[in-house]
Amino acid sequence: MSTPDASSDGAAAIIAAAANKFKEAYSAQSITPRALIVGASGETGQQVLRELLSSGAFAQVTSVGRREVTYGGPNGDRLVQKVVDFEQLCNEHGIERKGAPNATAAPATGTTTASKVDFQGHTHAYCCLGTTRAKSGVDGFYRVDHDYTMAFAKAFYEANAPTAPTAATASNNAEANDVADSSSPTGDSPTTPLQFSVVSSTGANARSPLLYVQTKGQVEEELKAMPFTRLTIFRPAGLLCDRKESRFMETVMVKAIRSIDRIFGTKSLGISTALLGQAIVLDSLRHPLAKANAAQKQQTTLSNAAILDSLKTPPAV
Numbered sequence: 378m379s380t381p382d383a384s385s386d387g388a389a390a391i392i393a394a395a396a397n398k399f400k401e402a403y404s405a406q407s408i409t410p411r412a413l414i415v416g417a418s419g420e421t422g423q424q425v426l427r428e429l430l431s432s433g434a435f436a437q438v439t440s441v442g443r444r445e446v447t448y449g450g451p452n453g454d455r456l457v458q459k460v461v462d463f464e465q466l467c468n469e470h471g472i473e474r475k476g477a478p479n480a481t482a483a484p485a486t487g488t489t490t491a492s493k494v495d496f497q498g499h500t501h502a503y504c505c506l507g508t509t510r511a512k513s514g515v516d517g518f519y520r521v522d523h524d525y526t527m528a529f530a531k532a533f534y535e536a537n538a539p540t541a542p543t544a545a546t547a548s549n550n551a552e553a554n555d556v557a558d559s560s561s562p563t564g565d566s567p568t569t570p571l572q573f574s575v576v577s578s579t580g581a582n583a584r585s586p587l588l589y590v591q592t593k594g595q596v597e598e599e600l601k602a603m604p605f606t607r608l609t610i611f612r613p614a615g616l617l618c619d620r621k622e623s624r625f626m627e628t629v630m631v632k633a634i635r636s637i638d639r640i641f642g643t644k645s646l647g648i649s650t651a652l653l654g655q656a657i658v659l660d661s662l663r664h665p666l667a668k669a670n671a672a673q674k675q676q677t678t679l680s681n682a683a684i685l686d687s688l689k690t691p692p693a694v
Contacts (some may be wrong), residue, residue, distance in 0.1 A: 388655045388688040395662035396434040402665035403500075408570075410665075411437040411498055415461075415529045416505030417446045420616060421576055424654025425503050430455060434662055439495065441529075459495045463521075466528040470535075475519050480598055496536035501661055504529055504575040508612045510588060522592050530573060534603060537571055570606040570666030574657055579614045580639055597678075607675040609660050614681040615647035648681055 395493070403410045412429050414421035417440040430452045437455050440446060444593045445458040467474075506529070508521045575596070584595035597610055679687065 378572070388652065388659070389689065392428065392432055392655060392659050392662065395659055396432040399434045399662040399665050402667075403447050406668055408500065408548075408668070409436045411435055411439070411670050412501045412503065413439045413441065413496065413499040413533055414503040414527075415441050416507065416576075418442055418444065419505055419507060420650045421507075422503075422505030424650050425505055425657050426456075428654050428658035432658060432662065435501070437498075438606070439499065441495065457495075461653045463525045463528065466532060467524050470526050470528050470531040472528050472531075475516065475524070479615055492533070493536055496532045497516070498569065499537060500531065500666070501572045502530070502533040503657065507576065515588065518588065519592055523596055526575065526596050530575075530600060530603060533573065534571065534605065537569055539566065539602075570668060570671040571602065572607045572609070572661055572664070573603075573605045574661065574664055575600060575611065576653070577610050577611050577655070581610075581612060601676055605668050606671050606673060606676060607664060608677070609657075610676075610678045611653065611657060611684060612678060613648050613653050613684060616653070617647045617649040618685045648684060652688060653684065656687050659687065 378663065399410070412435045414422065414426055414429065417426040423446065426440060426446070426448065427450050429435055430448070431450055433452055437457060439457045439459065441459045441461045443463070444460060448456055504526050504528055506526050508518055510518045512518075513521060541647065577597055578590060578593045581593035581597055582590050582591045583598050585591040585594060600608055600610070656679075659678075664675075
């Protein structure tokens with residue numbers, strides 16, 4: 378469970394207002410918004426799951442993962458859970474192993490393994506997958522953070538787009554330090570508007586010699602080549618939370634970041650997973666997609682400071 382943050386309550390009110398406008402926009406188009414999330418068992422993922430359900434904006438929220446998660450919040454009847462074999466998902470979408478794959482646990486008794494049909498009928502997808510090199514090794518880290526992420530993205534797109542793309546048209550991104558936005562038509566984009574949101578990292582760079590940010594950068598570039606109607610990349614800095622598993626050095630760093638941010642009023646060192654989860658869902662609620670714009674390719678990248686600022690901005694009228 379993430380550490381409570383004093384500004385979370387204020388963001389909740391903004392989310393509630395945005396959710397109402399979001400539902401009105403989709404109702405007017407006779408579209409039923411449904412969300413798909415992977416990584417809901419992680420610190421950030423569990424917060425995103427909670428916000429998706431508690432907002433009441435989505436008729437259904439489907440969580441896919443290696444195991445089912447426990448949820449006791451609002452609108453629990455809208456939660457559908459499916460266990461997925463990520464190795465099989467990678468094989469189905471032609472993603473070859475760069476190294477030895479992680480060992481996959483057998484589905485728990487009574488769980489239902491996800492299939493292609495379980496990805497269908499969703500308008501939004503949220504990827505909160507992530508592990509560490511220390512926990513999974515070099516090959517295991519890349520397998521999860523790159524391969525599983527891309528397999529999830531492709532499964533979501535191919536299950537919901539009327540036709541698979543033959544070639545992705547590169548978008549002209551207007552890069553900025555804090556926020557980058559772009560919008561350009563694509564050659565073979567879906568007629569059904571699709572939103573994909575992914576948790577990346579500060580400093581993501583496919584050409585970096587550092588494995589972590591290099592992998593995150595590769596994922597960003599590959600996702601940008603896919604014809605989603607809207608892609609939002611979140612680049613948080615240090616994630617501030619109280620993990621169930623003890624990590625001594627991480628605990629020390631979290632306390633140091635909180636102290637520095639509080640004393641100097643910085644916005645670039647860290648963010649609580651509670652606030653990150655709220656920002657991820659709020660971003661979708663503020664940008665309801667339209668059928669008429671389904672063929673456009675909008676891409677937004679939010680830095681840590683931009684993520685925090687987004688929670689203070691009133692929803693657009």
